[in-house]
Amino acid sequence: MSGHGRPDTTTLPQLPHARVAIVAASWHQQVMDGLIDGALRACREAGVEHPRLVRVPGSFELPVVADRLARDHDAVIALGVVVRGGTPHFEYVCQAATDGLSRVALDHGVPLGFGLLTCDDDQQALDRAGLPGSVEDKGHEAAAAALATAEVLAGLGRPQASPGPRD
Template sequence: MSGHGSPTTEIPHQPGTRVAIVAASWHEQVMDGLLAGALRGVAEAGIEQPTVVRAPGSFELPVIADALARDHDAVVALGVVIRGGTPHFEYVCAAATDGLSRVALDHGVPIGFGLLTCDDEKQALDRAGLPDSIEDKGYEAAAAALTTAHVIAGLAADRAGATPGS
């Protein structure tokens, strides 16, 4: 399973962090699990009021994440694409992945990557953070975004306290 070897770090407590979650609408059961996991991760960080937005599908995640990254410290992007019999899977996965990477780099805002790219529905359900799932990718995406935001804030604080020439 792909979760083997994943880190076990705690999400830093950061109640002042402005976080948004954008979640696709396709595959409702999987998405409900991913969203619940992300919200649990955000709550563990002490954030009570995250912005939650639904996207029509995974292809639309980057454009909504881009809008959210303008006034949030971290964005968690959640979606699922399940392989079918056409190249649609490859196009949507590549566009969403490339778009989310671009948003992070263009804005300097961490994007928690919670886009499941699965061969079948069972793989998606196994990763959705549901009671019978073996992984919780929504929680992991939130943890990654919030931990990265904490690191970036620390780097900014270090730079602000640095003396010229250091």
């Protein structure tokens, strides 16, 4: 857990009209409560008054719900926790969730805050959850990244249609 080179997220863009959704897994409730609180705090700091919060069973389910939310939101924040166990299940879930969330962002052109903790043990998850005594606040960081990217995309305007083939 380095944190070296982390961008400053103390000043968030003001996006009072942004439609923001948070999709959060349900496993590891204490960690998830911290991640959700951090994401909601970042939304408030950016002037987003009513982000939509949707809960899913686990991290594997994050991409399909994020995909639906990306259709009518300006930013989606995905939060989850996967803790390594003694089977390859960890790698499968982490890879599937990561690939799925990346695809959602690219398919919809909507910023997706990546708040999926992939940890070797419970303590690593607690250290990143933004709880009292935590070293990092990955929920806030994921939301801040999505909101900052939404501001960048808004500044770029709508994509232009590609010109047709030349004769």
